[in-house]
Amino acid sequence: LKTDFLFNASFPDLKKLTDRKSTVILTDEHVFDAHAAKFRGWNSIVLKAGEEYKIQETADAVIRQLIQLEADRNTFLVGAGGGVITDLTGYIASIYMRGLRFGLIPSTILAMADAAIGGKNGVDVGVYKNLVGTVRQPSFVLYDLDLLNSLPLGEWENGFAEIIKHACIKDARMFHQLEKTDLLSYQSDRELLASLIRRNATIKLNVVRADEFEKAARKLLNFGHTLGHALENQYEVTHGQAISIGMSFACLVSREWFGFSKAGRVEELLTRYGLPVRARFNRDKVWEVLKLDKKRSGKAMDFVLLNDIGKGFIHRVPLERLKKMFYKF
Numbered sequence: 188l189k190t191d192f193l194f195n196a197s198f199p200d201l202k203k204l205t206d207r208k209s210t211v212i213l214t215d216e217h218v219f220d221a222h223a224a225k226f227r228g229w230n231s232i233v234l235k236a237g238e239e240y241k242i243q244e245t246a247d248a249v250i251r252q253l254i255q256l257e258a259d260r261n262t263f264l265v266g267a268g269g270g271v272i273t274d275l276t277g278y279i280a281s282i283y284m285r286g287l288r289f290g291l292i293p294s295t296i297l298a299m300a301d302a303a304i305g306g307k308n309g310v311d312v313g314v315y316k317n318l319v320g321t322v323r324q325p326s327f328v329l330y331d332l333d334l335l336n337s338l339p340l341g342e343w344e345n346g347f348a349e350i351i352k353h354a355c356i357k358d359a360r361m362f363h364q365l366e367k368t369d370l371l372s373y374q375s376d377r378e379l380l381a382s383l384i385r386r387n388a389t390i391k392l393n394v395v396r397a398d399e400f401e402k403a404a405r406k407l408l409n410f411g412h413t414l415g416h417a418l419e420n421q422y423e424v425t426h427g428q429a430i431s432i433g434m435s436f437a438c439l440v441s442r443e444w445f446g447f448s449k450a451g452r453v454e455e456l457l458t459r460y461g462l463p464v465r466a467r468f469n470r471d472k473v474w475e476v477l478k479l480d481k482k483r484s485g486k487a488m489d490f491v492l493l494n495d496i497g498k499g500f501i502h503r504v505p506l507e508r509l510k511k512m513f514y515k516f
């Protein structure tokens with residue numbers, strides 16, 4: 188990947204990376220309102236906030252605005268926001284005039300540790316998340332941790348769900364560090380947070396480098412996401428809460444089938460960071476969605492399990508067998 192990662196940067200560094208006149212920033216209303224001064228002097232398009240706006244209609248509206256701004260192939264797009272904005276920016280940059288250069292300034296923990304890295308982008312179609320999109324790498328990802336000063340607590344928890352995911356599948360040492368620390372410490376210690384974010388960005392980057400188009404290794408990043416997506420789809424839970432419950436389920440399956448002995452520790456860690464590990468939900472209803480997951484082919488599905496903390500692996504599971512476990516969870 189030819190992306191520059193600027194870990195110790197700040198928003199104003201943007202002017203060293205791109206020319207003001209030919210740059211258009213996409214952001215959302217929350218980020219813009221909380222950090223208006225940083226956007227002064229830049230062409231900005233401010234979108235409504237929320238996953239429900241990560242749709243083709245928004246991309247079309249932005250494209251019309253780009254035409255009005257006389258954007259051409261030399262226009263540089265910058266996405267400053269959470270994962271919704273970084274996904275939309277990458278997507279629009281890859282379709283407008285068959286492709287513009289773009290950079291990202293992630294503003295949530297989730298986008299810093301995950302969404303801004305790897306080049307996957309896209310929009311949702313109805314209940315199908317990320318159904319339409321492309322893979323296109325940003326020129327840079329600029330990290331300005333001051334943006335997090337305005338991030339609501341629930342969004343910190345969402346981001347930490349993905350961080351715990353990374354620890355579970357790839358990094359036992361980070362898992363131990365997370366066990367010894369807590370959210371408040373990361374919120375109040377900038378150095379500690381910076382190194383955590385950098386470590387997570389690197390984990391994601393290494394997985395993506397090994398497998399940009401998700402043929403094998405990249406599938407590990409779906410740990411907790413099969414049940415997670417099905418829950419998110421049917422109930423009012425956040426993404427972090429949904430994948431937290433999904434990770435607990437995957438730990439249980441790992442224990443039953445492969446003797447994974449640390450399911451309890453994973454659940455304790457999730458709880459420590461304010462995330463749920465169980466929920467009451469309608470098994471039949473959720474199974475109907477779960478079994479249609481993108482990772483399914485025929486009567487089996489690629490499911491991410493743990494051999495140990497830090498050692499995720501992909502196991503092809505017959506749906507009938509998974510269903511039995513699911514009803515026990």
Ligand SMILES: NC(=O)c1ccc[n+]([C@@H]2O[C@H](COP(=O)([O-])OP(=O)(O)OC[C@H]3O[C@@H](n4cnc5c(N)ncnc54)[C@H](O)[C@@H]3O)[C@@H](O)[C@H]2O)c1
Nearest residue numbers: 217236269270271272294295297298301302307334337338
């Ligand atoms: N492309 C990928 O590889 C990838 C990976 C993971 C997730 N994603 C996508 O990321 C999206 C989720 O990302 P997210 O959790 O960042 O969601 P988001 O972009 O919706 O941001 C969450 C909320 O926080 C607000 N916000 C963002 N930054 C803020 C700040 N600094 N201060 C105050 N409020 C702020 C937003 O306006 C929004 O209300 C999903 O659409 C998901 O599909 C993509």
